[in-house]
Amino acid sequence: MSTIAERAAAAAGRTDTTTTVEPGETFTAPAAEPLPDLSGYVPREGEDWDMVPVHIAWLRVRRDIAYIGKGDAYVENGKKKYDFRGYERTVAAFGPITLKHGVSVIPHRVTPSHRDAKSGKGTPMREATTLITWRVYGPKGDFFEMESEGESLDYADKGTAKAQTIAQRVALLVGGLIPTGAPDSDESNIERGEAPVRRATSYLDEICDPHTSAGRLRQIHHELRTTRQLGALVTNEVGDEEAIGDMVVRIGRERAGGGQ
Template sequence: MGLRENAAAAAGRALTAEEHDRPNEELPPGEDFTPAPDPMADYEPGDDEPEMVPVHLAWLRVRREIRAIAKNAEYNERGTRYNYRAADTVVQCFGPVTLKHGVNVLSHRVETVYGSKQTKSGSTMRECSVTVTYHITGPKGDVLVVQSAGEALDTSDKSTTKAQTVALRNLLLNNGLIPTNDRDPDADRIERGIEAPARTPESYRDEILDKKTSPGRLQQISYELGSLRMLGRKVQNETGEWETLDDLGRRIYGERTGGGA
C-alpha cells in the first residue's frame, strides 16, 4: 500500500480513479511511506523503572522526598563568616531522587555576561553572570521550561563553570521550594519579647526624668511609646502634677537641647 492509499485508509475512504492515475512526485518510484514506530508504544515500566506520569507529577514526587536541606557548609574568609547550602550537597540530595522518578534536569540555553574586578591585592578577577534555561523532563518525555541565574568570580578560567553551578543550585532549591528547617531568626526576638516584663508608664517616666538620659534616647523613647500606644498615658511628673508621657518627653527634650520639642 502506497502513501495515497495509507492516507485514504486513515480517512476511511478509498482512492478515486483520478487519484490512482496521478503521479507520485513526493517519493521516488517504487518506495512506499511507512510511519516510524513509536518507541514508547509498548513500553511497560519494570520494578526498577519510574512510573510513567506527567512531568509536573514526577517533580512533585521529587519534592515530597526532599523535605529539607540544611545549611551545613561554612564560608569563613576575609573576615566574613556564614553558613550556606553547598551546590554539591544539593545535587547529591536531588540526584538519586530524580533518577528514581525518571526526571532529567538539562541545561538548554546559557546566556553569559562577563566583567572584571580588582581585588585589594591588585589581582584581576573575572566575573561571570549567567542566565540558564533548563528543561525538566519527566518519564513520559514532557518538559517543564524554567530559568535560573547565577554569578561567580574567579582568578582563572572557572568563573563560567562556577556561575552555572550556582544557577543549578538555585534552580533546584527555588523550584523545589526546599526549606532549611533552620529556626526562624525572628522567633528568638519574639520569645524574648514575650518573656521580658512589659514596661510600665512609670518606668518610662523615670527614664525620661533621669538626667543621664540623652536627647537621642528621649527620641527613641518617643518612638517606643508611639508603637506601644502609650504617648497619651498620664503620669505624675517631677512636681507631682499629672502629665502625659508625650508632653513630658517633649518638655524634657526641649530643656536638654536648649530649644523646642
C-alpha cells in the same frame, strides 16, 4: 515507613540526608550529616518509573526531599563566617531522587556575560554572570522550563563554571521549594535609616544636558521640592547665580519653546 530516598540510600549502602515530613507533623531539622557517596548508585531491579506527567514526577521529587540543611561552612582565616547549602550537597540530595522518578534537569539555553573586576585588595579578576533556562523532563518525555542566574568572581578560568553551578543550585532549591530547616530570616529585623539627601548642585550637569527629557526635568523639580532645595542658589549655565528651582523651570520652558 521508609521513603524512596531512604530505600535508594539503603540500596547503595549509604546514610540518607533527606527527611520526609508527614502531614500535620512538626519538623525539626537534624544536624547535617556527611555527604553521601553517589558514585555507585543504580536503581534497583524492578523499580521502573511510573509513566506520569512531568509535573507529577516533580512533585514526587519534592515530596521525597523534605529539606536540605546548611551543612557547608564558609571559613576565612581559620574562622567560620557562615553556613550554607553548597552545590555538592544539593546535587547529592536531588541526584538519586530525580533518578528514582525518571526526572532529568537539563540546561536548555545558556546566556553568559563577563566583565573585568577587582578584588577588595585590588587583584584583577573576572566576573561571570550566567542566565540559564532549564528543562525539567519527566519519564514520559514531557517537560517544563525554569530559569535561574548565577554569578561568580574568579582569578583564572573557572568563573563561568562556577556561575553555572550556582545557577543549577538555585534552580533546584527554588524550583523545588526546599527549606533549610534554619530560623527564618524574618525573625530578625534591622530598621533602615534615612537615605542621604542628594545635594542640589549634583543635579546641574543633568539639568544643563540637552538630552535630558522634559519628564526628567519635572522629576528633578519634584525631588528638589521634596527635599526643600528649590531655593538653593547655584551657578547656572551662563555663570550667573540662580535658584535651582527657577533654573529647572526656565530651562524646561526654553526647550519646550524651541521644539515648537
